[in-house]
Amino acid sequence: MSHFKKTVSIKKVLKSLLGKTKAEKYLKGIEIIFSNAFTSNAMDIYQYALVQLTEGDTEKAINCIVFTLDIDREHKLTLHLCRTMLYGLTQFMSENNIDSFKQKNKNDIDGGLNKLRKKTKELKKIIEGNEEDLEKLEKSLRFNKSPIFILFKKGKIKREIQEIKNILSSNNNEFEKVEGELKLVEEYLQKEEYMKVLGIVIEVCVFPTKFDPDLLKTNFS
Amino acid sequence: MSNDEKNKKIEALEKMFGTKDELKLSAEKNNKKQTSSNEAIKEEVKPEEKETTAEDFELKNEVILPTPKKSVESEIEDKDDVQENIKIEPSKNFPLEKIKENLKPEVKEVLKKLEGVVPKESVAKLINVMENNKNIIFDEKVTNVFNGLSSGEASLLGKKLAEWDVPKEASEINASVILAWLNKTKK
Numbered sequence: 001m002s003h004f005k006k007t008v009s010i011k012k013v014l015k016s017l018l019g020k021t022k023a024e025k026y027l028k029g030i031e032i033i034f035s036n037a038f039t040s041n042a043m044d045i046y047q048y049a050l051v052q053l054t055e056g057d058t059e060k061a062i063n064c065i066v067f068t069l070d071i072d073r074e075h076k077l078t079l080h081l082c083r084t085m086l087y088g089l090t091q092f093m094s095e096n097n098i099d100s101f102k103q104k105n106k107n108d109i110d111g112g113l114n115k116l117r118k119k120t121k122e123l124k125k126i127i128e129g130n131e132e133d134l135e136k137l138e139k140s141l142r143f144n145k146s147p148i149f150i151l152f153k154k155g156k157i158k159r160e161i162q163e164i165k166n167i168l169s170s171n172n173n174e175f176e177k178v179e180g181e182l183k184l185v186e187e188y189l190q191k192e193e194y195m196k197v198l199g200i201v202i203e204v205c206v207f208p209t210k211f212d213p214d215l216l217k218t219n220f221s
Numbered sequence: 222m223s224n225d226e227k228n229k230k231i232e233a234l235e236k237m238f239g240t241k242d243e244l245k246l247s248a249e250k251n252n253k254k255q256t257s258s259n260e261a262i263k264e265e266v267k268p269e270e271k272e273t274t275a276e277d278f279e280l281k282n283e284v285i286l287p288t289p290k291k292s293v294e295s296e297i298e299d300k301d302d303v304q305e306n307i308k309i310e311p312s313k314n315f316p317l318e319k320i321k322e323n324l325k326p327e328v329k330e331v332l333k334k335l336e337g338v339v340p341k342e343s344v345a346k347l348i349n350v351m352e353n354n355k356n357i358i359f360d361e362k363v364t365n366v367f368n369g370l371s372s373g374e375a376s377l378l379g380k381k382l383a384e385w386d387v388p389k390e391a392s393e394i395n396a397s398v399i400l401a402w403l404n405k406t407k408k
Contacts, residue, residue, distance in 0.1 A: 054331050083351065085402075088400065091357070199367060
């Protein structure tokens with residue numbers, strides 16, 4: 001049995017599975033920070049990953065995880081961090097009931113997202129129209145002081161103003177609801193991408209021969 | 222360490238890994254195999270990508286010593302016997318149970334701030350999910366990350382993930398950071 005254990009580069013696998021453009025944001029930057037002072041070690045990079053996560057810089061944190069595991073495939077803290085990240089994301093998905101949105105849109109998340117975006121645009125336009133109408137009516141009420149107007153039209157205009165205010169309030173509520181759903185779905189899609197990347201990292205660590213069948217021959221030659 | 226102790230340690234290492242000559246031969250064998258497969262691989266590198274990358278620090282032959290014996294690696298006196306281009310720094314040898322003490326001051330500060338922000342119950346909840354609801358990551362209603370795995374592979378993956386356990390203190394640190402991150406990335 002060989003005394004050496006060959007490993008598969010997680011970086012290369014990510015590039016090949018996600019495509020170079022998509023993978024790049026998770027793979028560049030960290031090596032520049034740690035390259036000149038290679039007294040850095042896996043522990044340093046792990047700590048840097050922790051800081052990036054607290055600052056909300058997910059791509060850099062994943063970059064650290066990939067970099068560390070490509071150097072030290074058995075760095076326990078980084079492996080545990082990767083696992084915790086995946087479980088945290090899964091918990092988020094579960095608690096936000098993404099499944100109901102998926103079912104509502106027959107699993108077509110992108111289609112569902114486009115519908116929401118279209119609806120927010122439409123509602124925004126309607127609300128703008130409502131606000132313009134309201135302003136016109138309020139202006140006419142403020143500046144028209146003729147007795148005939150006051151006798152015959154003021155009451156009607158006041159009722160119209162109230163009607164428009166009700167419609168506007170209802171449309172604003174609808175807009176907030178749709179916008180909230182849109183933000184959640186966008187967040188979901190982003191987090192789903194992170195999960196995909198972490199899933200690949202974990203699979204490479206657990207099933208390296210899946211990504212390089214030659215590994216099996218080399219490690220057991 | 223006395224010379225006797227040193228010699229005993231080297232003997233034990235040689236029993237585990239083989240003698241220096243055996244290691245050298247095995248490494249040369251692997252090198253030859255890797256060189257021939259590397260020749261078949263052509264990687265496109267744009268001029269602007271000629272900066273130092275992680276690959277410069279990976280082993281040219283993607284071969285590493287088994288890491289559980291990393292502390293042992295430092296015992297090997299003659300570094301010429303180690304593969305070319307190995308640039309691994311052995312991880313600092315401190316027990317994971319005392320991780321908090323050994324973190325950098327700036328990281329300690331960040332974690333201290335988190336203590337006031339991330340509720341302990343949430344940390345405990347996430348840790349509990351990892352221990353007692355491990356299969357949630359295979360639940361298709363929640364996520365399809367591992368949909369492509371067979372049931373055997375999923376089972377093996379689950380077992381491997383369980384091996385990535387760390388002491389409670391380290392686990393809580395990771396969980397707090399992840400929860401803070403999830404909050405930060407909320408839209």
